[in-house]
Amino acid sequence: MFTARFQAWVRARARELVPALRALHLSPNALTIVGLVVCAASAVLVSLGYLVAGGIVLFVASAFDILDGALARVMGKTHKYGAFLDSTIDRYAEAFTYIGLLYYFLFRVHATLEPMLVIVALTGSLLVSYVRARAQSLGFNVNGGWLARPERVVITVIGLIVAPLLVWALWILAVLTNVTVVQRIWLVWQQSRRTAAPDS
Amino acid sequence: MFTARFQAWVRARARELVPALRALHLSPNALTIVGLVVCAASAVLVSLGYLVAGGIVLFVASAFDILDGALARVMGKTHKYGAFLDSTIDRYAEAFTYIGLLYYFLFRVHATLEPMLVIVALTGSLLVSYVRARAQSLGFNVNGGWLARPERVVITVIGLIVAPLLVWALWILAVLTNVTVVQRIWLVWQQSRRTAAPDS
Numbered sequence: 001m002f003t004a005r006f007q008a009w010v011r012a013r014a015r016e017l018v019p020a021l022r023a024l025h026l027s028p029n030a031l032t033i034v035g036l037v038v039c040a041a042s043a044v045l046v047s048l049g050y051l052v053a054g055g056i057v058l059f060v061a062s063a064f065d066i067l068d069g070a071l072a073r074v075m076g077k078t079h080k081y082g083a084f085l086d087s088t089i090d091r092y093a094e095a096f097t098y099i100g101l102l103y104y105f106l107f108r109v110h111a112t113l114e115p116m117l118v119i120v121a122l123t124g125s126l127l128v129s130y131v132r133a134r135a136q137s138l139g140f141n142v143n144g145g146w147l148a149r150p151e152r153v154v155i156t157v158i159g160l161i162v163a164p165l166l167v168w169a170l171w172i173l174a175v176l177t178n179v180t181v182v183q184r185i186w187l188v189w190q191q192s193r194r195t196a197a198p199d200s
Numbered sequence: 201m202f203t204a205r206f207q208a209w210v211r212a213r214a215r216e217l218v219p220a221l222r223a224l225h226l227s228p229n230a231l232t233i234v235g236l237v238v239c240a241a242s243a244v245l246v247s248l249g250y251l252v253a254g255g256i257v258l259f260v261a262s263a264f265d266i267l268d269g270a271l272a273r274v275m276g277k278t279h280k281y282g283a284f285l286d287s288t289i290d291r292y293a294e295a296f297t298y299i300g301l302l303y304y305f306l307f308r309v310h311a312t313l314e315p316m317l318v319i320v321a322l323t324g325s326l327l328v329s330y331v332r333a334r335a336q337s338l339g340f341n342v343n344g345g346w347l348a349r350p351e352r353v354v355i356t357v358i359g360l361i362v363a364p365l366l367v368w369a370l371w372i373l374a375v376l377t378n379v380t381v382v383q384r385i386w387l388v389w390q391q392s393r394r395t396a397a398p399d400s
Contacts, residue, residue: 080340084340088385091327115306119299126323129330130288133337134284134287137333137336140280188284192281
């Protein structure tokens with residue numbers, strides 16, 4: 001969707017911050033961990049019912065997510081382990097928000113439909129990323145689909161900040177993340193037809 | 201843990217069934233889909249409160265999971281797309297059980313602690329597999345850790361069939377799946393130290 005243009009814009013802003021980060025001797029892996037901590041703080045705010053504050057902090061946290069990659073690139077430090085750690089931590093960061101939301105719905109609102117949406121959206125969100133990694137591990141290359149990470153963050157932040165939209169955001173995440181998984185399965189299927197040969 | 205010996209035993213049994221499956225013209229991918237449907241049936245039983253029946257059906261479903269691989273190997277049909285589809289469907293199969301459990305705890309038992317354990321266990325279970333796929337996509341090779349898929353299935357089945365053990369099973373899954381993720385992150389870190397060279 002708006003992935004490419006949105007990421008380019010944030011990356012340009014991120015690049016301006018890189019000199020300051022280098023002066024602070026912050027490594028890309030350290031920034032990844034800081035991003036996770038900020039995301040955990042956002043999840044705690046959400047779980048306690050401070051949805052707007054949680055949404056704003058989540059927005060800040062996702063900036064860190066883009067900053068660490070930009071810093072790694074500028075510093076020429078794009079190690080494979082850094083990429084691996086960044087991806088894995090991103091998945092936990094995303095799960096934290098959903099876990100915070102589940103707590104909020106169970107203990108603050110005593111809702112029953114929303115928790116089901118939360119778990120389906122969590123499954124879809126994690127599997128969008130899983131499908132890509134598993135495809136890459138087998139030599140395929142999958143990108144795209146409707147809800148990559150930036151779109152998921154924006155939808156979640158809007159849902160948290162604009163209260164009447166929260167249930168709609170969860171519906172969209174629950175349905176469209178899983179549609180994105182199917183889109184990516186389809187893309188891999190097309191690629192495998194093009195290069196069809198048993199690999200055993 | 202008992203992965204290797206357990207899988208070898210089930211695979212030996214599976215191999216005996218392969219001639220019958222070939223006679224029925226069932227492809228490995230078809231078996232994968234049948235396994236998912238059986239797993240979905242198990243999740244519906246669990247969600248309605250028939251935990252013992254759900255546990256037994258889940259045990260049958262996980263046999264399909266091993267059968268499709270065995271059939272693919274015997275037929276010489278180990279296509280990359282088959283491996284990709286099998287892994288992805290396995291993740292959904294696993295998520296179905298947790299979604300069924302969440303529904304059960306919300307609508308049948310009106311519990312609040314157990315839903316939190318369910319979402320943390322789901323996150324850990326999916327990320328154990330994610331970490332392996334992401335590591336492989338970057339050229340690392342990660343196996344092991346305490347709770348790979350077979351161990352998770354056995355713990356879940358025991359929890360479903362022996363009612364007083366269900367909460368314990370969820371605690372074990374919630375804690376030890378995430379410990380397994382950390383174990384695998386550590387394994388990748390060790391591998392990256394051995395072959396340390398920037399890849400950009």
